[in-house]
Every structure is written in structure tokens, then in C-alpha cells.
Amino acid sequence: MSGLFTQLLTGGFGARLVYLDPGSGSYLIQILIAALLGGAFAIKAFWKQISGFFASLFGKKKDDNLDDQPK
Amino acid sequence: MTNPNKLSSSFRDPSGFMFRRDGRLYRQVNVHYQAEYDRLVQSGLLEKLVQAGLLVFAPVVEVKPADASTAYKVLQPEELPLISYPYEWSFTQYKDAALATLQIQKRAYEAGFALKDASTYNMQFHHDRPVFIDTLSFETYREGEPWVAYRQFCQHFLAPLALMSLVDIRLSQLMRVYIDGIPLDLAAKLLPGSSKMNLGLAAHIHAHAAAQVRYADDPVAKKDIRGKMGRNAFLGLLDSLESTVRGLTLKTVKTEWAEYYNATNYTDTSLAEKGKLVESMLVRVKPASVWDLGANNAYFSRIAASRGIFTAAFDIDPLAVEAAYLQMKEKKEQNLLPLVLDLANPSPAIGWHHAERDSFLQRGPADCVMALALIHHLAISNNVPLGALASFFADAGKTLIIEFVPKGDSQVDRLLSTREDIFPDYNIQGFEQAFKEQFKILEAQPIAGTKRTLYLMERK
Numbered sequence: 001m002s003g004l005f006t007q008l009l010t011g012g013f014g015a016r017l018v019y020l021d022p023g024s025g026s027y028l029i030q031i032l033i034a035a036l037l038g039g040a041f042a043i044k045a046f047w048k049q050i051s052g053f054f055a056s057l058f059g060k061k062k063d064d065n066l067d068d069q070p071k
Numbered sequence: 072m073t074n075p076n077k078l079s080s081s082f083r084d085p086s087g088f089m090f091r092r093d094g095r096l097y098r099q100v101n102v103h104y105q106a107e108y109d110r111l112v113q114s115g116l117l118e119k120l121v122q123a124g125l126l127v128f129a130p131v132v133e134v135k136p137a138d139a140s141t142a143y144k145v146l147q148p149e150e151l152p153l154i155s156y157p158y159e160w161s162f163t164q165y166k167d168a169a170l171a172t173l174q175i176q177k178r179a180y181e182a183g184f185a186l187k188d189a190s191t192y193n194m195q196f197h198h199d200r201p202v203f204i205d206t207l208s209f210e211t212y213r214e215g216e217p218w219v220a221y222r223q224f225c226q227h228f229l230a231p232l233a234l235m236s237l238v239d240i241r242l243s244q245l246m247r248v249y250i251d252g253i254p255l256d257l258a259a260k261l262l263p264g265s266s267k268m269n270l271g272l273a274a275h276i277h278a279h280a281a282a283q284v285r286y287a288d289d290p291v292a293k294k295d296i297r298g299k300m301g302r303n304a305f306l307g308l309l310d311s312l313e314s315t316v317r318g319l320t321l322k323t324v325k326t327e328w329a330e331y332y333n334a335t336n337y338t339d340t341s342l343a344e345k346g347k348l349v350e351s352m353l354v355r356v357k358p359a360s361v362w363d364l365g366a367n368n369a370y371f372s373r374i375a376a377s378r379g380i381f382t383a384a385f386d387i388d389p390l391a392v393e394a395a396y397l398q399m400k401e402k403k404e405q406n407l408l409p410l411v412l413d414l415a416n417p418s419p420a421i422g423w424h425h426a427e428r429d430s431f432l433q434r435g436p437a438d439c440v441m442a443l444a445l446i447h448h449l450a451i452s453n454n455v456p457l458g459a460l461a462s463f464f465a466d467a468g469k470t471l472i473i474e475f476v477p478k479g480d481s482q483v484d485r486l487l488s489t490r491e492d493i494f495p496d497y498n499i500q501g502f503e504q505a506f507k508e509q510f511k512i513l514e515a516q517p518i519a520g521t522k523r524t525l526y527l528m529e530r531k
Contacts, residue, residue, distance in 0.1 A: 023222075023290070023291070024286040024287075024289060024290050024291040025279070025282035025283035025284070025285060025286035025287065026221055026222035026225075026279065026282070026283060027217050027221075027291060027296050028282055028286060028291060028296070029274075029278055029279050029281075029282035029283075030217045030218065030221045030279075030300075030308065031217055031296060031299045031300060031304075033274045033275070033278070033279075033308060033311070034217070034300055034304035034305060034307055034308040035299075035304050036274075037304065037307035037308055037310070037311050038301060038303035038304035038305075038306075038307040039303070039307075040307060041303050041304075041306055041307030041310050041311075042303040042307075044310070045303070045306075
């Protein structure tokens with residue numbers, strides 16, 4: 001993973017006009033971004049649980065992360 | 072051999088295809104998708120998505136398949152009154168379609184599935200909300216794998232929304248050129264430098280585009296990426312996409328039409344009078360569908376929609392369409408669909424063999440076309456001869472409610488003030504003569520307080 005990170009940062013992404021491979025770059029960057037975001041998401045989810053617990057203690061309706069409709 | 076009933080919009084997916092028989096729309100599920108389909112049904116995911124209004128209802132029916140050699144089952148999806156495309160959506164429509172796609176992916180993930188594509192063409196508008204129409208787009212998710220549709224989501228949704236929000240709302244029209252979404256290297260070039268300060272756009276557009284270029288000739292084996300995406304990473308990615316989309320807003324820019332009703336020469340009384348005439352004509356022809364062309368913020372479209380008639384309100388101005396959509400959403404109006412359309416260059420048929428996405432006219436005809444306060448813009452501003460206008464309207468609808476706006480009307484005079492009057496036939500006699508070639512005139516009603524006349528016509 002760190003190799004990928006280094007490569008992405010230092011790989012010299014010049015303006016090469018090439019046919020874009022649909023998979024590789026997207027997959028790799030996705031894994032990298034997701035790895036960075038995963039930690040933050042875990043903290044956010046944990047915090048939601050804590051605040052949900054306290055909210056339920058005070059009788060507030062629990063926040064549903066899977067809301068159905070775009071706001 | 073090509074099946075004549077098979078619809079060309081769904082030829083890429085080996086899981087199944089759409090076909091039409093006796094006027095009804097069906098989806099054949101192929102044996103190729105049998106195991107996935109059974110798992111999907113057993114998981115309860117499809118049912119939950121339908122209940123949540125996120126997926127179109129598509130029950131299994133006992134109907135002869137279109138291609139028995141590959142068939143597993145036949146579904147009959149609820150048919151939508153009009154299929155629309157991303158280059159016809161206003162900003163918030165587009166944004167709502169993106170957020171609904173992410174909601175569906177989140178729910179699919181929790182049920183052990185993933186969307187295998189995140190194409191805008193799988194989202195449609197039904198009643199007052201976006202709905203997913205492709206029941207066969209789900210696949211079993213293998214723990215630890217990246218989201219296979221991530222690239223497509225960024226190209227189909229995130230890039231157009233970012234460009235509409237940060238550069239110009241009209242850039243949604245790039246989707247007309249790029250059927251598989253806006254290439255990310257192009258989006259990265261067009262976006263302002265400040266977009267790199269937005270963490271979501273920096274990652275999902277700029278770094279993503281750079282990675283695509285970097286690895287274009289450097290394929291990565293599937294086995295090398297397996298097991299790399301943990302649960303928090305996957306949900307974190309979806310959460311980041313969602314917050315990035317939510318964070319994109321529309322800068323309010325005044326366009327030509329957005330303030331139209333404040334700038335017309337209609338008094339409140341004349342406007343009400345025109346509304347009454349439109350309503351009486353609708354009552355007379357009882358259409359099942361109306362296309363209101365040049366609808367602005369859908370003021371008159373609502374007269375039809377409120378009578379339970381499905382009404383598509385087309386306008387060239389994306390901000391007028393945005394206003395119409397926001398009002399529709401707020402009031403939960405069920406029969407209205409505001410869409411962006413330039414009548415001088417309407418949506419063409421695009422894609423493979425010119426047949427993946429239908430042109431504007433291929434999606435018709437509507438039972439009734441309304442063309443209110445429109446003809447002078449087409450005839451005078453766009454130099455379209457009256458006969459050509461009549462032909463177009465006859466292709467678009469079976470009946471026509473059309474307002475003739477003569478010279479001497481302040482709006483026409485305004486259009487003529489900056490150019491030479493090369494329209495000697497643009498008068499009520501010339502108009503009637505040209506339209507009688509295509510239509511039978513059923514009614515001609517002067518609109519009180521104006522110089523205009525409202526016509527009801529029926530296609531010959």
C-alpha cells in the first residue's frame with residue numbers, strides 16, 4: 001500500500017494522451033482513497049453510536065444512516 | 072440473429088435484456104444471471120429497495136421469453152411515462168439521482184451485493200423522485216474487493232455535477248458527447264484549480280484522473296487487489312462520495328428565462344384567462360400525456376399535471392427547469408417531469424448504431440403538445456419557417472395547444488427590434504395556412520387583454 005501511495009505521489013502523472021484503461025488506475029486509487037477514508041469513517045461511525053446512545057437516553061429518535069431519499 | 076423485439080439500450084449486459092411485445096415492456100433474465108437473481112430475491116434486497124421507492128417494481132410474469140435459448144425468467148417492470156437522460160436533467164435532479172445511486176449501493180453492500188454499474192441511464196424520474204430501473208445491475212459482493220462501479224460513478228455523476236456546480240451549469244451537455252460519462256482527465260482540466268482544495272474532488276476527480284493516466288498501460292491483476300478493501304474503507308469511500316456530492320451546490324446565475332413571468336406583458340387577469348382556456352382545451356381532448364414545450368418554470372404544465380395527466384415540462388433554460396423541479400419536489404407533485412431541452416437542437420439518438428438512447432421525437436408522440444408563448448422564439452429568433460414548425464409539432468404530438476403571438480405584441484416587437492423583419496408571412500393568416508397542412512383546427516380563442524390567440528388543433 002505504501003508503495004502504491006509513493007508511486008501515485010511521485011509517478012509523474014504527465015499529460016500522456018493515452019486510451020484510459022477502465023480498471024487499473026481506478027481500482028488502485030480507489031483502494032488508496034478508501035484506506036485513507038476508512039479510519040475517518042470508523043471514527044465517525046463510532047461517534048454516531050455514542051451520540052445515538054446518549055440521544056436514546058434522552059428519548060430522541062435514533063439517526064438512521066441509511067436514509068432513503070436524497071435530501 | 073438479432074431479435075427484432077430486443078431493445079438496443081440493453082445489449083451490453085449478458086444478464087438479460089429489455090424487449091417489447093404487444094406494446095408491453097419486459098425484461099428477460101438470462102440463465103447467465105440465474106444464480107445471482109435467485110440470491111437477490113432471497114436476500115430481500117429487491118423488495119426493500121422497491122418499498123423504499125428506490126427501485127422500479129418488476130415482478131416475474133408468465134410470458135414467453137424473447138429468446139428462449141438464453142432465458143431464465145421474464146420480468147414486467149412498471150413502465151415509466153417518459154425516459155429522460157442526464158443531459159436533460161437540471162442540477163438538483165442530477166444530484167438527487169447521484170445520491171439515490173449511492174443509497175442503493177449502501178443498501179446493496181449491507182445485503183452482500185454491489186452495483187456492477189453506476190450509469191446515469193439506470194436512473195429515471197418517476198412521480199417526484201429518482202428511481203433505479205435496472206434490476207439486473209446487482210452482483211454478489213466478494214469481501215475485500217473494490218467497488219467495480221467506482222470509475223463509472225465518478226464519470227457519470229461526480230464529474231458532471233462538479234462541472235455544473237463549479238464551472239457552468241450548461242456543462243451537463245458534455246454527457247451528450249460522452250455516453251460513458253465525462254472522462255476524468257477532461258473534467259480535471261476544466262475544473263478550476265481551487266477544486267483541488269476540495270478533499271472529495273481532489274481524491275475522486277483529480278487523483279483519480281492522474282491514476283487512470285498513470286496506469287493506462289499497466290494493468291493490475293485482479294488477484295492483486297482482492298482483500299484490499301475492508302468494511303470501513305468501503306463504507307468510507309461511499310460516505311466520502313456522498314458528502315462530496317452533497318457539498319456541490321448551484322451558484323445562482325440569472326439566465327434569460329428564469330425571471331420570465333415577471334417580465335412578460337401578461338397582466339394577472341390575462342394569465343388567469345389563458346390558464347382557463349388551456350384547461351378547457353385539455354378537458355376537451357383528455358390526453359394521457361402532455362409535453363409542454365418551452366414550459367419555463369412549468370406554470371401551465373401544472374394545469375395539466377394537477378388534472379392527473381403525466382406532463383413533461385421542457386425548457387431550454389436549466390435554471391427555469393431547476394426552479395420547476397425544486398417546486399415539484401417540495402410539493403411532492405406526482406405527474407410532472409421538468410426537463411432541459413433546446414428545441415432548435417433537440418436530444419439526438421446516441422450510442423452504438425445510433426440506437427442506445429432515443430432522440431426526443433423517438434420518445435413520442437405525446438397525446439398533446441402545448442406550445443405556449445413559444446412560436447415567436449422559434450419562427451423569429453431561430454428563423455424556422457411556419458411550415459417546418461407545423462411538421463415538427465405534428466411529429467411530437469397527436470393534438471396541439473398552441474398560442475399564436477402576432478407582430479405588434481411587445482415580445483415579438485422586442486425580438487424584431489434588433490433585426491430586419493424578413494418574415495412577411497408571420498401573421499395569423501400565414502400561421503393558420505401553414506398549420507392547416509398538418510392539423511385540423513378545432514378551436515381558436517382570443518386571449519382577453521392581449522393580441523394573442525390560443526388554438527386547439529388535431530393532427531390530420
